[in-house]
Amino acid sequence: KRRKQRTVPVSGATVAALRAHWHDRGRDFDAPQARGRLIAPQRIPGTRTALERHDAQPEDAPYTVDAFGRLVRTAVQRLARESAALADFSTDDLVQLANTSAHAFRHTFGTRAVAREMPTDVVQAILGHASLQTTSIYVRAERRRMLEAAARYYDEDAG
Template sequence: MGWPGDAGVRTAARAWQECLERERRMAGNTVEAYGRDLRQFLHHLQGRQGPPGIADLVALKPRDLRAFMAARRAEGVGGRSLMRALAGLRSFARHLERDGHGTVAALGAVRSPKVERRLPRPIPIAAARAMTGADVRAGETREPWILARDAAVLALLYGSGLRISEALGLARRDAPVPGIDAVTVTGKGDKQRMVPVLPVVAEAVAAYLAACPHPLPGEGPLFVGARGGPLSPRIIQYAVAAMRAGLGLPDSATPHALRHSFATHLLGRQGELRAIQELLGHASLSTTQLYTRVDAARLMEAFDAAHPRAGTAPIRPAPGSAERSRSR
């Protein structure tokens, strides 16, 4: 789908995407999604008033944006996608403002749709441990070094709480092998943080290095594909999908779920929330606080399963609550 709008808008849109990739260093799929959302918005405007120019964008009214959001809702687009679309439009508007075209004031007057934050679904401890070892895939017709590689990547996700992009972004010279108890990773926004490395994780990485048949230059990637090139995240996703049936896990058991499990299992063993925030590289504590809700939900499940009166005992109001409700 080409860029709608006049020549000025098309030039600005391409420059904006290049800026997101090179200067902001956004993930490729995020840049692609933002670009798709902007194209859809420009097509929406073009269908109503003809090819929009930059002056038309600066002069937008809140009703123009609300009409676009309503049209997308009618097409079955959910709140999360609409929230991302607004974020992309605001990013493009900031780009226009930086280039001296003026402020798209309408975007500041439109609220993002409310979206219920999904609770992360942790993987059971026994299953998470099994996923980080090569034995669970022993029956597959894969080369042993590939099984060792996948196990090492998953061990970093569960043992150190890394994002898959962070694990695959490690250079060979930074390999966390036995004797190294921490590694520095580059996360979102190009921010670096140091995370601890458990001995069992370091051993898994060492086992992969010993088995890997490809040369691994110090400046090159630590984890490589079957032909020696950089390893794609999709390969690890396929590996986890292959394990799910054997371990009796749902589709929600993904590589990223191992990172969620790292946080939830730490919290369940009295891990301190601020420390977990630092380990995960969350910019906001509110993101990490999702895991307190996970832990509370698990606690209530245990209560319902174990308490003799669970499910049968009436819930009694606190003393005085009835009187307070009548007086309101």
Template sequence: MVVRGVAVSSMTVEDCEAYKDFLVAPSPAFTGPKRSRAGGRWRPFAPGGLSPDSQAYAVRVLRAAFTWLTDVRYLAGNPWSAVHDPATVTREVPVQVGRALPAGLWTGLRAALDARCAGDEAEGQDAEARQWRTARAAILLMGDSGLRRDEAAHARRENLRLLSLPSGGAPVWALTVTGKRRKQRTVPVSVATVRALREHWADRGRDFDAALDSAPLIVPLVIPVTGTARKKHGGAVEASYTTDAFGHLVRQAIQRVTVEFAARPDVPKEHLVQLANTSAHAFRHTFGTRAVARKMPVDVVQAILGHASLQTTSIYVRAEQQRMLEAAAQYYAADDGPG
């Protein structure tokens, strides 16, 4: 309306194409530094225009808006239906497999968690052990099943089942979760994880093995004193962790273990650095790297992790190959010497 003097109801395909060009390089009157929308100096675009991805997103939004205006008969037609999206490049998904814990560190962390969870009946120490048992269940649920933080936080008991295998082997625990793009998938759950969950449920005064028990797998045992938290967790129905609170539970436990490891001479410095920078999502990567290292088929790893593309899962394979080559190089260097 401002640049071309055309009303929205009169836009043509040529006007839409002109707007696409405008998104590449908005005129100076529409650009400016970031400011409050309430101020008179606010402008809709930053200097330099939109990125190709943002341009394509803007076109899709406008096309959808005009489709709705056409459906409600405000417009006679949708000129954006004849306009192609701006060209974009689909970038490789940056899966940060370097965050995965090495096998030795993962084993040491689990041993440290088990020791912390033992606790005793002394006043205060048993309450602390219960909190450690909550954190251990959360970490194992991600590290042994490859769940995302949100998936683990909202996992429920009624979706965890003991399934018999057609081959006649030992039954396997399986958990159904809803992940990205609202897609359901079923992941295996280790015996160690189920054992940790049982202890966490015992701390809650609940029977983990009760038939058809409907409740979150993991819930807070220590409720903050804020009114919102009290209201959320004060009812008869147990409330699950929020995604951020779940991540905070895990990070807090890892930070305390890192302090403990720092006083031990047998823990390498690089392990301390990695553990200090470990987030909840790192345990999902830990599962991926361990699964590939143990020769689990890549398509099975893809299904468990819920990757839409096998290309994403293959990053774990390339990372394992890289580790193998580096280890081989060090092995040969010890015999052959420099060069």
């Protein structure tokens, strides 16, 4: 967010997927020189001049700060072109898809972390919020979800 570097904890399944991705590229994810290059953004631009200056090859160019954002936008655009893939989507699903962004993953993580009772100060640290008040947005989102679920429960009793 705002081009700040963040440490992002990921699941074991994510690490396994990254390891497989590197293996498919003929690279060793666990090699000492690979440490941090796949997960943390680097400051070497992907331009030919910058790569030459740092004695790097184009295939070794690190992920850029906005690479994940571009990946999400591309995936959404490809999905939007596949009308068959969208046939079972509700209107709400389509609206949510249209509003999907890399930043939405932060909100999903924050909301799920709070729902799984991760301490709010830990969520704050992971998301890099300066203020606990900012992190409390996720607590409010979880409360709203709880109230909506309770309302649906009682609506079913009435019907």
